[in-house]
Amino acid sequence: xxxxxxxxxxxxxxxxxxxxxxxxxxxxxxxxxxxxxxxxxxxxxxxxxxxxxxxxxxxxxxxxxxxxxxxxxxxxxxxxxxxxxxxxxxxxxxxxxxxxxxxxxxx
Amino acid sequence: xxxxxxxxxxxxxxxxxxxxxxxxxxxxxxxxxxxxxxxxxxxxxxxxxxxxxxxxxxxxxxxxxxxxxxxxxxxxxxxxxxxxxxxxxxxxxxxxxxxxxxxxxxxxxxxxxxxxxxxxx
Numbered sequence: 001x002x003x004x005x006x007x008x009x010x011x012x013x014x015x016x017x018x019x020x021x022x023x024x025x026x027x028x029x030x031x032x033x034x035x036x037x038x039x040x041x042x043x044x045x046x047x048x049x050x051x052x053x054x055x056x057x058x059x060x061x062x063x064x065x066x067x068x069x070x071x072x073x074x075x076x077x078x079x080x081x082x083x084x085x086x087x088x089x090x091x092x093x094x095x096x097x098x099x100x101x102x103x104x105x106x107x
Numbered sequence: 108x109x110x111x112x113x114x115x116x117x118x119x120x121x122x123x124x125x126x127x128x129x130x131x132x133x134x135x136x137x138x139x140x141x142x143x144x145x146x147x148x149x150x151x152x153x154x155x156x157x158x159x160x161x162x163x164x165x166x167x168x169x170x171x172x173x174x175x176x177x178x179x180x181x182x183x184x185x186x187x188x189x190x191x192x193x194x195x196x197x198x199x200x201x202x203x204x205x206x207x208x209x210x211x212x213x214x215x216x217x218x219x220x221x222x223x224x225x226x227x228x
Contacts, residue, residue, distance in 0.1 A: 001172075032213055034215065043205055043219065044215075046214060046215065049214040087154060091213040091215070094156070096144075096156040096215075098156075101153065
């Protein structure tokens with residue numbers, strides 16, 4: 001199985017800040033890396049697919065990038081609704097695997 | 108608009124079988140582009156992909172190696188839904204279970220509402 005190592009596991013920030021979450025794959029996943037946001041009690045919501053493509057309707061303050069097996073999710077100008085939990089997921093091969101999650105909290 | 112509606116019991120006894128169904132609207136279980144997946148989430152295991160099925164002139168099935176032998180995913184074209192059966196459950200199978208569509212470009216884009224299944228006597 002491809003292991004996805006996500007960091008940090010938690011992060012405190014303020015409204016208006018810029019934050020970055022990283023995800024490292026244990027082997028190549030090409031650009032088949034997706035990012036999700038999950039609010040308590042709800043299903044994950046797709047934010048970015050193929051490492052850097054913004055899903056329709058997702059604000060442009062979210063962006064993704066890739067370098068080899070390293071992937072980043074960046075959120076600029078944090079808004080109150082962005083304080084949530086984020087997951088990366090590789091879609092290269094089954095079993096599809098997820099990072100452990102990053103909880104983004106208000107400082 | 109694509110929607111996935113899950114149904115099934117929230118409590119299963121240990122050693123029994125867990126059975127969930129996902130009804131699809133706005134797409135077809137026989138789609139030549141999409142595939143249909145089950146994913147679960149628990150505090151101890153995080154998000155875990157379980158199984159998928161898809162139709163490409165014939166039906167294909169793919170399962171998580173850790174569950175192979177205990178799990179079955181079944182498409183039902185007459186009802187446009189798909190189901191999950193997990194046999195011989197233990198408390199470690201307690202989780203929120205989601206049905207999810209995987210789009211033609213490999214993206215988990217539509218999710219069911221989730222079903223909390225508790226394995227307990």
